[in-house]
Amino acid sequence: MIHACRTEDDFQTLLQHSQSHPVLLLKHSTRCPISGAANSAVERVAAEHPEAEVWRVLVVEDRPLSQAIAAAAGVPHQSPQAILFKAGQPAWHASHWSITADALHDLFATV
Numbered sequence: 001m002i003h004a005c006r007t008e009d010d011f012q013t014l015l016q017h018s019q020s021h022p023v024l025l026l027k028h029s030t031r032c033p034i035s036g037a038a039n040s041a042v043e044r045v046a047a048e049h050p051e052a053e054v055w056r057v058l059v060v061e062d063r064p065l066s067q068a069i070a071a072a073a074g075v076p077h078q079s080p081q082a083i084l085f086k087a088g089q090p091a092w093h094a095s096h097w098s099i100t101a102d103a104l105h106d107l108f109a110t111v
Contacts, residue, residue, distance in 0.1 A: 002026075002046050005057040011069055014055050018085035022111040023053045026099075027069070027081040029060055038080035038099035045104040052108050084111070 005011055005025065017023050026042045029035040039056070046054040059066040059079045070077035073085075078095035084107060085091065094103060 001050075001054075002043065003053070003055045005055040005069075006062055006065070008065065008068060010055070011057075011065065011072070015085060015088045017053055018088055021053065022091065023055065023085045024104075024107075025069070025083045025085065026054070026056045027059050027066055027077070027079055027083070028056050029079040030058055031060055032079060034096055035080035038082070038096070041099055041101040041104060042082065045101050045108065048105075049108045086111075 005014060014023050014025060024042070026039065028039045042054060042056070046052060057066055057069065066077060073083060073090045075081070075083055075090050075093050080099055081093060081095045082099045082104070083090050083093040092107060
């Protein structure tokens with residue numbers, strides 16, 4: 001299951017959860033085919049790893065939140081972009097064609 005990150009409160013919940021276990025956030029553009037491929041990879045891997053906590057923010061529809069996440073995380077905004085949070089901090093991130101099912105499987109195997 002992928003949780004929707006639509007508000008600042010949602011993002012704070014994500015960060016709070018990352019205190020006890022890793023949490024993956026996908027910054028997804030509904031207008032970009034590269035982002036569509038990344039979203040499909042994240043959905044597939046999330047289904048195969050039900051223990052993983054995954055969130056998605058829509059960067060076009062929720063642009064102010066997406067920008068606030070970039071500022072809070074200290075990770076320059078890109079789209080698509082995947083950020084793994086541990087203990088409230090970004091521990092890994094990737095963008096564009098680097099967000100693949102193989103890369104995510106490897107990531108979840110190590111967290």
